[in-house]
Amino acid sequence: MIDNASLERHIGREEQSEDRADPERLRRLSALLDRRWSPADGMPPLGHFLLFPPNEIQSRIGADGHPLRDPGGMLPAISLPRRMWAGSRIQFEGIVEPGARLVRRSRLVSAVPKSGRSGHMVFCTVAHEIRATSGGPVLISEQQDIVYREAHQGPGLAPRPVMQPEFRAEHFSGRTVGPVELFRYSALTFNAHRIHYDREYARDAEGYEGLVVHGPFLATLMFDHLLQAAGGRRVLEFSFRAVSPSFDGEDLRFGATIEGDKVRLFVTNPVGLAMTGQARLAGS
């Protein structure tokens, strides 16, 4: 039962956190992408996802590995148990320099109950703005969608939505993500959600066929594909929508089509579409 009045009361709540674009964390993300890195290379693809990690103390971590839901917090304490990252829309308005001290202000923009093929859900959208702590303009702004899903209704595994890409891509690449990559990304982001590294929990508690590939990690791989396809052009805007989960060991295919400054992207797994994306590039 979703209490709409309680959801409404949370809209507009804010929180703020500080961090540093720590070069060692950025180097590790590049290592995960199979690349050497130095600060002169600038931020690696979607490196800001490593910043402002959930630093909750251990006694306040819940059974799923996420921080306990707190009615006094920015996000509503939604009772639907299965949390997923559904998508993001990101504007790169300035340059985040490796080593820079940063502040992020976050605000709950909406919390909307929906019913879909997979059951009842609540989509929460949080707007983040990242600036230098010394003040000045927004460097990165992002609207991030988190979905809370109802419990998996046994006995078998949860079926995943099956769709296909809606356009033919010109640029392709492929890779497989295994448990080692998933572990390294969880460690890098300090994201302890057990669906990404605890196979029994992922299957028995949340109904997934395997270890779930993090939405932000898949988006990072898609962004990396975009950078290769765009041949070094700067990305001004990037958005993605996670439409169906991908699991460890699956062959992932990345597709991109570029027309002028606009890019359309997708990721597929062996059953179909996993993620869609769009980007806007700086002049050619």
Ligand SMILES: C/C(=C\C(=O)SCCNC(=O)CCNC(=O)[C@H](O)C(C)(C)COP(=O)(O)OP(=O)(O)OC[C@H]1O[C@@H](n2cnc3c(N)ncnc32)[C@H](O)[C@@H]1OP(=O)(O)O)C(=O)O
């Ligand atoms: C980190 C982290 C967590 C993770 O990384 S979890 C792994 C990454 N995320 C995923 O793999 C999510 C993959 N997506 C899905 O499994 C499905 O999209 C989802 C969310 C289960 C919904 O599927 P349904 O088949 O139940 O949904 P429908 O197609 O029937 O649509 C119902 C309404 O919901 C809207 N909607 C569906 N998907 C999305 C989406 N990705 N983003 C925004 N909205 C979505 C859809 O438009 C329908 O809306 P209407 O207004 O038309 O009713 C961490 O937690 O930190």
